[in-house]
Amino acid sequence: MTESVSFWQSWFMWRDAIIVAALCAAALSYLGVWIVLKRVVYVPLALSQVSSVGVVVAFFICSLLEGHRTSALFDPAWMSLVFGLVPAFYFAHPKGEGSNATVVAYLVSAASALLLAGFVRQDLHDVDSVLFGSAVLVETIQIVYVGLAVLALGLVHVFYYRRFLFISFDPTSAGASGLRVYRHEVLLYVTFAIMISVSTRAIGALPAFGFTVLPALAALNLATTMRATFVLATLIGTLSAVLGYYLSFVWELPTGATMVGVAGLAYVATAWIPTRSRRAETYVVPVDSSQNCARNAS
Amino acid sequence: MITLDNVVLGHAGRPLLRPISISVSAGDFWGIVGPNGAGKSTLIKTIVGLIPAVGGAVQLAQPLPRFGYVPQQHALSAHYPLTAFDVVLMGRTGMLRLGQRPKAQDLARTHEELSRIGMAAVAQHQFAALSGGQKQRVLMARALVSDPDVLVLDEPTAGMDLPGEESILAFLRRLHAERKMAVLMVGHHISNVARVATHLCLINKDTSLFEAGPAAALLTSTCLSRVYNQPIAVERVNGAVQVFAQEQPHD
Numbered sequence: 123m124t125e126s127v128s129f130w131q132s133w134f135m136w137r138d139a140i141i142v143a144a145l146c147a148a149a150l151s152y153l154g155v156w157i158v159l160k161r162v163v164y165v166p167l168a169l170s171q172v173s174s175v176g177v178v179v180a181f182f183i184c185s186l187l188e189g190h191r192t193s194a195l196f197d198p199a200w201m202s203l204v205f206g207l208v209p210a211f212y213f214a215h216p217k218g219e220g221s222n223a224t225v226v227a228y229l230v231s232a233a234s235a236l237l238l239a240g241f242v243r244q245d246l247h248d249v250d251s252v253l254f255g256s257a258v259l260v261e262t263i264q265i266v267y268v269g270l271a272v273l274a275l276g277l278v279h280v281f282y283y284r285r286f287l288f289i290s291f292d293p294t295s296a297g298a299s300g301l302r303v304y305r306h307e308v309l310l311y312v313t314f315a316i317m318i319s320v321s322t323r324a325i326g327a328l329p330a331f332g333f334t335v336l337p338a339l340a341a342l343n344l345a346t347t348m349r350a351t352f353v354l355a356t357l358i359g360t361l362s363a364v365l366g367y368y369l370s371f372v373w374e375l376p377t378g379a380t381m382v383g384v385a386g387l388a389y390v391a392t393a394w395i396p397t398r399s400r401r402a403e404t405y406v407v408p409v410d411s412s413q414n415c416a417r418n419a420s
Numbered sequence: 421m422i423t424l425d426n427v428v429l430g431h432a433g434r435p436l437l438r439p440i441s442i443s444v445s446a447g448d449f450w451g452i453v454g455p456n457g458a459g460k461s462t463l464i465k466t467i468v469g470l471i472p473a474v475g476g477a478v479q480l481a482q483p484l485p486r487f488g489y490v491p492q493q494h495a496l497s498a499h500y501p502l503t504a505f506d507v508v509l510m511g512r513t514g515m516l517r518l519g520q521r522p523k524a525q526d527l528a529r530t531h532e533e534l535s536r537i538g539m540a541a542v543a544q545h546q547f548a549a550l551s552g553g554q555k556q557r558v559l560m561a562r563a564l565v566s567d568p569d570v571l572v573l574d575e576p577t578a579g580m581d582l583p584g585e586e587s588i589l590a591f592l593r594r595l596h597a598e599r600k601m602a603v604l605m606v607g608h609h610i611s612n613v614a615r616v617a618t619h620l621c622l623i624n625k626d627t628s629l630f631e632a633g634p635a636a637a638l639l640t641s642t643c644l645s646r647v648y649n650q651p652i653a654v655e656r657v658n659g660a661v662q663v664f665a666q667e668q669p670h671d
Contacts, residue, residue: 158499159499161497282518284513284516285518287510288513291496291502294470294495295490295491295562295563296513297468297469298468298487299487299488299489299511299514299566300487342499346546347502347503348500348501350501351501
């Protein structure tokens with residue numbers, strides 16, 4: 123009770139962080155439905171890792187250009203976005219969809235970030251906080267970044283929802299009907315890249331990845347229509363972020379891990395409920411053994 | 421409607437076959453047959469524009485014909501929470517403007533195609549829970565809901581039992597007679613293809629063989645034996661063509 127009171131009393135401290143976490147969770151959980159259905163769950167990991175190389179490169183260039191005006195061009199936020207967008211074009215291609223490409227991108231960029239970080243003349247803690255966010259306290263500017271990313275995502279998906287569904291479910295038929303499959307895949311993956319790189323910086327790598335997978339899986343356990351799946355995933359993600367934040371305050375737990383833990387519990391809880399696939403079982407007509415030809419013949 | 425003039429089929433610039441030429445007119449029913457990996461799917465994907473030709477050009481009539489494509493049902497993911505109705509409605513996607521919701525006319529056409537194909541009763545059932553034959557019919561309804569000029573089917577009876585195969589073939593025969601659209605059908609069982617096709621493409625990239633023409637002319641033991649590179653017998657049983665693979669002669 124005391125912790126609860128002090129949480130609300132210090133609301134002004136957490137407000138921005140909770141708004142950012144809820145926005146990121148809602149958007150990533152929505153995108154997670156596409157990611158899970160397209161079976162590309164390693165893509166968010168790779169995208170967040172590649173965009174983190176952009177952050178380290180930005181710090182590295184800025185430290186080289188210290189005092190030069192041009193250093194403002196290499197803002198870590200922009201660089202992470204640009205680096206995140208590049209692999210999105212490759213992953214959207216049928217050749218890049220396989221897990222090998224995503225695993226290679228993840229490993230190479232993780233190694234590059236670590237190697238390059240050694241040359242950055244800045245406190246590593248600063249680099250880490252920009253790289254992975256903290257989910258506890260965020261700068262107010264993050265609300266603007268995340269808000270703009272969510273707005274862009276919403277607009278693209280409102281206009282392209284039906285096309286994204288067709289090219290994801292059956293790209294061959296979509297292509298034969300005249301839709302430009304690769305262009306639409308690129309657009310879809312660009313929305314993944316933007317939201318993942320912005321969210322990784324705002325709330326951290328673990329919650330960003332967790333929200334792209336767990337709420338979508340939980341929603342798919344319950345829903346029988348695409349619309350219900352998107353709505354449920356978004357709700358589960360948003361509630362997990364807000365509840366996780368609150369619980370981490372009350373029980374003094376790591377915030378990102380608590381949010382993911384709550385989303386994980388939601389998934390486990392939905393796994394106990396009779397699932398869509400079980401409800402949709404087809405029935406086998408029992409065979410009348412008197413009609414058995416082999417038996418009659420003998 | 422569709423003319424392939426010395427077209428070289430292939431992947432990533434590598435040719436599969438010598439240049440081929442065929443001409444598909446409205447009302448034709450083409451069966452495309454050959455062994456596994458012979459290049460049948462490459463041919464239809466080249467015709468519909470999914471794979472660029474390595475050489476030559478696929479010429480399409482003006483206005484451009486609309487293609488309705490029916491994939492193999494087991495190639496689709498079973499994880500999408502889509503009803504049979506949702507899947508058929510997808511066929512109208514290319515006719516909607518960006519951001520436009522399906523109109524009453526789109527919904528009515530979807531109902532109409534589901535009813536025509538005998539699937540109205542399962543319209544609100546999960547697509548993933550339907551039987552193989554039901555899924556194939558729903559995918560046909562999806563291809564037909566866009567009012568195509570050319571219906572392209574990739575092994576529509578693959579993995580089906582005998583009654584399932586028979587009902588699909590009967591439906592195709594009826595559909596072709598009613599709508600007079602061009603049909604391109606890739607098939608594994610030549611006997612089945614022979615029962616519905618008016619024209620045949622025999623294809624085998626391994627023997628560099630491609631023959632196209634009226635079905636009656638190509639359904640001969642000599643032609644088919646060349647395509648499959650083994651003795652094939654062709655017989656007529658109760659008016660229907662039956663094709664049998666014979667044992668290879670031993671040395």
